[in-house]
Amino acid sequence: MKVAIIGGGYSGVILSILLKKQNNDIDVYIFEKENKLMKKIYATGNGRCNLGNFNDNLKFFNSIEAYRIYKNCDINKQIHILKELNIATRNIQGYVYPFSLSAKNYIENLEFWVKKLNIKVYLNHKLKSYNQNVLKKYNLIFENYLNIDDFDFLIFTSGGKSTPNLGSDGNLFNILKEHFYTISNLQPGLCPIKTLESTKELKNERIKCKACLYDNSSNLIYSEDGEVIFKEDGLSGICIFNIESIIKNKNIQSPKIILKVFDEENEKMIKNYYTKYKNIEVLHGFFDSRMFNYIIKYYKNNFYQFEFSYAESYSFSDSQVTIGGVSFLNINKDTLESKIEKNVYFAGEILDINGLCGGYNLMLCFSSSYIVCNNILKHL
Ligand SMILES: Cc1cc2nc3c(=O)[nH]c(=O)nc-3n(C[C@H](O)[C@H](O)[C@H](O)COP(=O)(O)OP(=O)(O)OC[C@H]3O[C@@H](n4cnc5c(N)ncnc54)[C@H](O)[C@@H]3O)c2cc1C
Structure with missing residues (x-):
């Protein structure tokens, strides 16, 4: 045979x-x-x-x-x-x-x-x-x-x-x-994504967070704790690769990716501080100046989590x-x-x-x- x-x-x-x-x-x-x-x-x-x-x-x-x-x-x-x-x-x-x-x-x-x-x-x-x-x-x-x-x-x-x-x-x-x-x-599948929001200022920065995927009706589709790496035009890292594959496999329309950086205790602490002093200087204790400036620029009113809109995936050359x-x-x-x-x-x-x-x-x-x-x- x-x-x-x-x-x-x-x-x-x-x-x-x-x-x-x-x-x-x-x-x-x-x-x-x-x-x-x-x-x-x-x-x-x-x-x-x-x-x-x-x-x-x-x-x-x-x-x-x-x-x-x-x-x-x-x-x-x-x-x-x-x-x-x-x-x-x-x-x-x-x-x-x-x-x-x-x-x-x-x-x-x-x-x-x-x-x-x-x-x-x-x-x-x-x-x-x-x-x-x-x-x-x-x-x-x-x-x-x-x-x-x-x-x-x-x-x-x-x-x-x-x-x-x-x-x-x-x-x-x-x-x-x-x-x-x-x-x-x-x-x-399993590749970085491009976002509608600018990430250029954070290129090569890494944050540990819970990365959450939502559909256009704000339903939580998937979440994973991991490290997100910022690229010139989007997001990378294993949790982002997985989110990208899920967007494609489940054909999620207008996906949003929310990065939750703080655990419950820290979020509470920051909220208390912010309510009391009305400034976000407290974030200096969590991020270096590059990240801090980015947050001030884009997330002035909601800095507990960072929201990104999926634009497109990277190419086959970058996919696993x-x-x-x-x-x-x-x-x-x-x-x-x-x-x-x-x-x-x-x-x-x-x-x-x-x-x-x-x-x-x-x-x-x-x-x-x-x-x-x-x-x-x-x-x-
Ligand atoms: C960077 C990277 C990291 C990864 N890490 C992991 C991991 O840690 N764990 C995991 O589970 N998966 C991982 N994957 C995914 C996994 O490697 C692939 O899913 C798997 O190797 C696919 O194996 P395959 O044999 O089916 O196909 P392939 O590995 O793509 O092999 C197909 C072969 O067919 C040959 N071929 C194509 N056309 C022809 C033709 N006309 N004539 C003759 N030969 C041809 C190709 O040259 C190729 O060698 C990773 C992928 C990448 C790119």
């Missing part, structure tokens, strides 16, 4: 290892357009690779479909599978990392298995098109004019459009459209994940097999699945690959 995996990112590599570990007779090929496997993984978790999270509530995923996919191979099972590969992990307050806390080391471990299991890796191979021959096998045509034929299974793990410099530029969606796949609206992907209209949600073409499967970020920051996206790559692996093995 000959299996072609298109895309040598995390999903493709995990899938190849799972397949070969289960049945070493399968001929597994990975085709990767870059000159290295898993280029994106080096950048994950600030170089430490946040593999997963024990806090695995539905609210951290974009949809029930994504959550169900995750539940097929949850974090405990993923850790167990990694253990069988002699890859140790570490739990830091619920966040799961490779034991070495090194993405590079994790990649080296996976690459060791790719080699050991004789997975055939073709780097610098960008798929251009594919077709099915009379024997119902898949023929692949690459940009370097090389053709490789007769695959029994074709699996797309070619990611989304985020960080194209690390490989995933969305080129494969065009090929899939030619095969009549519906691609749901592709948007950058792609919202949207190959639609479940064309894919069986349980097996991840195509409804359009037999023996074609999808795993990872190419699908219309995503999660918030904290390991949820790599867990989705792993669990979707696990589902595809099990369903391919059923054909044996």
